Amino acid sequence: GIQVEQSPPDLILQEGANSTLRCNFSDSVNNLQWFHQNPWGQLINLFYIPSGTKQNGRLSATTVATERYSLLYISSSQTTDSGVYFCAVQNNNDMRFGAGTRLTVKP
């Protein structure tokens, strides 16, 4: 099946810093989504981005489908950004997740 790799696995930032999270995938996909998992385990949809670039406030994402990667940018990070960020890809019907990036933002 399709492989999804996220990097870095862990990231520690000072509040106010910027960061880039990467997602590589091994095959062409129909869809790609970025999620933030909160401390209670709920997955929050950040971006639905099979290709192109989207922005939502301090967050933006870019997917280059032909090169099989996606990037999530977090600018001016805040402590509330802490948590695990997952990239998930959809090929045919089911969705496969990467291992996640655990982000810690320190005040």
Added chain:
Amino acid sequence: SAVISQKPSRDICQRGTSLTIQCQVDSQVTMMFWYRQQPGQSLTLIATANQGSEATYESGFVIDKFPISRPNLTFSTLTVSNMSPEDSSIYLCSGITGGNTEAFFGQGTRLTVV
């Protein structure tokens, strides 16, 4: 977008018992899926819940352990049977309205087996 209500949100269960998790969607979805997230790990797909027919299970998951029902396009249940401490995980359901659309997730069920 779809809103998926999942319950219970958490439970503590005795080993050897079973727990049924429910997911209710506020609109019809084409596909529904069940995932398991073991502590500190990513999400692993358990099965695709097919309406009116048997679920399609991923390698390593079997119907006897994780029976799934999907009687209509807005509802599905997952049962974790004959539980052991190794079943302690977060279980999540998701739904999509088509093959190329955004997936939405329930709030998750945090299960602890003692």
